[in-house]
Amino acid sequence: MNPRLFSFVGGAKGPWQVTSTRTIVGEPLTPVERIAVVSGDQALPSHAKWILRGVTSNERYTTHAEKRQLSERQASLGRTEARHAALIPLRKNAAWWALSQDDRRSLFEEHSKHIAIGLKYLPAIARRLHHCRDLAEQEPFDFLTFFDFADVDSVAFDELLAELRKGAEWEFVDREVEIRMIRD
Numbered sequence: 001m002n003p004r005l006f007s008f009v010g011g012a013k014g015p016w017q018v019t020s021t022r023t024i025v026g027e028p029l030t031p032v033e034r035i036a037v038v039s040g041d042q043a044l045p046s047h048a049k050w051i052l053r054g055v056t057s058n059e060r061y062t063t064h065a066e067k068r069q070l071s072e073r074q075a076s077l078g079r080t081e082a083r084h085a086a087l088i089p090l091r092k093n094a095a096w097w098a099l100s101q102d103d104r105r106s107l108f109e110e111h112s113k114h115i116a117i118g119l120k121y122l123p124a125i126a127r128r129l130h131h132c133r134d135l136a137e138q139e140p141f142d143f144l145t146f147f148d149f150a151d152v153d154s155v156a157f158d159e160l161l162a163e164l165r166k167g168a169e170w171e172f173v174d175r176e177v178e179i180r181m182i183r184d
């Protein structure tokens with residue numbers, strides 16, 4: 001049992017009803033009606049049109065001060081009022097992965113302000129980052145990002161996406177699909 005493994009099962013069942021599926025860049029993903037989030041190595045349902053898998057992991061870029069600010073402000077997923085969610089699977093290109101760690105950090109934060117921008121939206125938006133790259137030779141995405149928030153924060157979430165996508169970090173994103181959902 002790996003408690004860090006999460007599977008997003010797209011099909012006709014699951015508590016999250018998909019309201020829109022938008023391809024931002026790259027190859028689309030087959031639209032589904034519903035999504036279930038399954039943790040650990042549980043048996044996965046057979047009805048699925050697709051299953052995306054990722055593991056939570058240690059942080060790569062966050063400094064001591066940023067980590068403290070994040071833990072002071074961030075909320076956990078699953079709050080009662082958080083009836084909206086977004087699953088955004090992303091892939092970065094070979095040029096990104098060929099960079100050194102310090103060059104990636106510099107693009108991620110010093111140039112693109114990913115954490116500084118993100119912090120403005122806490123605690124309204126709760127998030128979980130999953131890594132896929134090391135799971136298998138050919139995973140369709142490098143990251144699965146998952147967020148939940150209340151109805152009143154939907155506009156703020158759109159603003160957050162617009163701000164992040166303007167940064168230099170996003171020039172390396174070669175596949176991104178934005179799936180928006182609402183809980184029954």
Ligand code: HEM
Binds near residue numbers: 062070118126129145
């Ligand atoms: C809610 C506000 C957000 C905050 C506070 C936030 C914070 C962070 C932090 C701290 C990391 C670095 C983790 C590490 O050190 O390894 C990170 C990574 C990442 N975030 Fe966000 N983020 C937010 C929103 C978003 C959104 C909306 C997206 C997608 C559209 C996103 C996509 C990613 C991706 C793909 C990574 C991994 C980057 C890489 O390792 O190359 N984040 N985020």
